[in-house]
Amino acid sequence: MGNIKERYSAICSELQLRTNPYILQVLEGTEGQTKEILIKVTGNNRLLPVQKLTDEDALALCKTIFNNVSVKAIDLRYNGISDEGAKHLADLLQEDVSVRSLNLMCNDIKTDGAKLLGKCLQLNKTLKTLRMTGNKIGNGGAMHLASMLQTNSSLEELDISDCDLDTQSLIAFAIVLSSNRSICAINLSRPLLFSHQEETTWHLARMLTVNQHLQELHLGKHAMTDWGVERLCQALRENVTLRYLDLRCNRIARDGARHLAELLKLNTTLEILDLSSNRIEDEGAAHLSQAIALQKSTLRALSIPSNSIGSAGLVLLAKAMGVNSSLSHIYIWGNNLEEPACVAFADLIKSGRLREEDTDVSPYEVDGRVFLAEVFHGLRRHYYWTPSFGQDGDPASNSALALNASS
Secondary structure, eight states: OOOHHHHHHHHHHHHTOOOOHHHHHHHHHTTTOOSSEEEEOOTTOSSSOOOOOOHHHHHHHHHHHTTOTTEEEEEOOSSOOOHHHHHHHHHHHHHOSOOOEEEOTTSOOOHHHHHHHHHHHTTOOSOOEEEOTTOOOHHHHHHHHHHHTTTOOSOOEEEOTTSOOOHHHHHHHHHHHTTOSSOOEEEOOSOOOOOSSOHHHHHHHHHHHHOOSOOEEEOTTSOOOHHHHHHHHHHHTSOSSOOEEEOOSSOOOHHHHHHHHHHHHHOSSOOEEEOTTSOOHHHHHHHHHHHHTSTTOOOOEEEOOSSOOOHHHHHHHHHHHHHOSSOOEEEOTTSOOOHHHHHHHHHHHHHTSSOGGGBSEEEEEETTEEEEEEOSOOSSTTSSOOOSSSOTTOTTTOHHHHHHHHO
16 A cells, blocks of 8 residues: 555645644554554544544545555544544445444534444444444434444444433334344443433343343443342343443442342353442442352452442452452442451452452551552543553553453
8 A cells, every 4th residue: 555644645635635744643653564553543642742633634534544454443532523524434434344443432423424324334344343432423323323233243342322312212222232143342321311210221121131142231320220220130130141231320229239249149141340439338238248259259340439338348348359269350449448448458458369450449557557549440441541651451440351351
């Protein structure tokens, strides 16, 4: 394909478009690579002078990488791409058979752009990952993407969180996923729900009873209560594939934790459970500790920050970890970290049972008393952004990625 930077400049000249110096700099960094090229032109890069991409920039970039079989992933998050730019990307995906991953997080794509992407993906057989996070495609755009899943047999990961989905589109995804055999991970977090009857949770639970391909499900900010958790747990007793369940930022209390604990005693496939920012309290933590203490427990990671758990619940969880070695990652910051809990987790870390990289607290001592400090570790700390310095995708800050890879 020759020099990709020179090709971009030539196309801009041909189309009478201004060259974007940020794109030029990124393309220059790919020179010399012959396979598995990632075109990463993110609008939130703090190490390079950024000129956010417009629809015209998207057109020039798509024409530049067209038929370049070395380009496998395109990351355009945090730019100004709208429906017109989505059209150019849809044209690329319709003709190009090399791109495996497309990240459009936090752009300005609406319903029409989602419709164009959904239409082109009906026949696309190569794209594996699509992230639309933060694009306000609404119910209309989501319905087009759900319709696409009826015929697409290659897409494996779909993220449509924070896209203003509503009850109708969530139910549509639940129906489609009942028969779809390719999607392994889907993020449906933060829909706009105005009903308190949890119809969407009921439909998603029904889907889980028949879907035997989904491995990762994100249902954060669904206003889910203990009733909804009970429906999910009943369904998951028949499910043998789901490994990662994300229920953060819901309304789950101690009864919901009890249902999850009963599930963990029976289900031997669930490995990662995220209950961050709920309210399970000491009693909920006690239920979970009983399930974790069982020798047959397969849970590998538990995230429970900001759950109003006191020393009693945290000490029980620490004791359960001492009994069973399967749980390797636990995150507890934001709870009531009084001295008994601090001592219990400090002992786990000191003994080597819990590695400091696998938790979000670090012990220290002042005047003979043990305290815990927060460290920037978690399941998906770098999901919405990447660090300016240090390792991108650091396993300590993104343990869910590392655990999924090892599984």
